[in-house]
Each structure stands twice: as structure tokens, then as C-alpha cells.
Amino acid sequence: MDLPSEDITHWLRSFSTAVRDQDFKAGKLLFDGRVVSFGTVCVRAENLDELESHQWRSVWPNTRDFEFDYTATRVLVEAGQTVVLTHWSSTGLTGDDQPFQRRGRATLVLRKDASQWKAIHTHFSIEPMSKHDPLFRQGA
Incomplete structure (x- = not known):
């Protein structure tokens, strides 16, 4: 796997900015309308409108400081598509606005259209809870 190119890093930075700014319109411009996604709260979204409304x-309104870990990002580029594997972090807000750390992982499939990369699949997940979780397996 390779490090991301400048245009892939630009896509990731643009998405991070959209999340932080709660700019749903800017976020949607980065996605294909037929995207299929798995999220941290939405089990499965079958298109972009579902992704926006259910995830x-x-x-986003309960998230601060969202950012990808660019140093850990790896890509596989082939035939106009790129698979991106990365980590992300943010500060979440509880129902009473108390901050907590949210970290996770993401796999994205981006396809190049005439002018830019568009996400056709995303899978965001929360990182495993802790070493005290009986299901957590160190080094697995």
C-alpha cells in the first residue's frame, strides 16, 4: 500500500472541513449520489440522502475537531479507483454537552469522475473500546 497522493489528501481534508463546519452541502459534493455506506450510528445507508439524514x-452537530490521521493513511490505486484506509479522531459531545474523545477507523472507496474524486463507499467505525473490554484482543 502507498501513501496518499496530493489529490486524495485534498479530498480527506475537504471532508474533514465539511464535518467540522457542519457543511452538509460541501460534504455531499464529495460523494456519488449512489454511495453505499456503513456508519458509526447508521447501520447502512443506500444513497447519499440516507447517509446525510441517518448518519x-x-x-456532525455533536462532533468537534474531526480530523483524519494523514500519517497513518494508506491507499491502493487501481483503474480510476482508490481504496483509502485511515484512522480518524474527534471530540464528541454528550447530550449535556460534555466532551469525550472519539477515535476510529475508516475505509473509503473513491472513484475519479471527470473533475474530481467521489466517494462510492465509506465505512466508518469506532476503534475498539479498551484493554479492559473482554472482547478486546491485544495484537489481534
């Missing part, structure tokens, strides 16, 4: 609108 983004639940999570």
Missing part, C-alpha cells in the same frame, strides 16, 4: 445529521 451525518446525527453525528
Whole structure:
């Protein structure tokens, strides 16, 4: 696997900015309308409108400081598509606005259209809880 190119890093930075700014319109410009996604609160979204309504609108207003870990990002580029594997972090807000750390992982499939990369699949997950979780397996 390779490090991301400048245009892939630009896509990731643009998405991070959209999340931080709660700019749903800017976020949607980065996605294909037929995207299929798995999220941290939405089990499965079958298109971009579902992704926005069932995942983004639940999570983004309660998220601060969202960012990808660019040093840990790896890509596989082939035939106009790129698979991106990365980590992300943010500060979440509880129902009473108390901050907590949210960290996770993401796999994205981006396809190049005439002018830019568009996400056709995303899978965001929360990182395993802790070493005290009986299901956590160190080094697995």
C-alpha cells in the first residue's frame, strides 16, 4: 500500500472541513449520489440522502475537531479507483454537552469522475473500546 497522493489528501481534508463546519452541502459534493455506506450510528445507508439524514445529521452537530490521521493513511490505486484506509479522531459531545474523545477507523472507496474524486463507499467505525473490554484482543 502507498501513501496518499496530493489529490486524495485534498479530498480527506475537504471532508474533514465539511464535518467540522457542519457543511452538509460541501460534504455531499464529495460523494456519488449512489454511495453505499456503513456508519458509526447508521447501520447502512443506500444513497447519499440516507447517509446525510441517518448518519451525518446525527453525528456532525455533536462532533468537534474531526480530523483524519494523514500519517497513518494508506491507499491502493487501481483503474480510476482508490481504496483509502485511515484512522480518524474527534471530540464528541454528550447530550449535556460534555466532551469525550472519539477515535476510529475508516475505509473509503473513491472513484475519479471527470473533475474530481467521489466517494462510492465509506465505512466508518469506532476503534475498539479498551484493554479492559473482554472482547478486546491485544495484537489481534
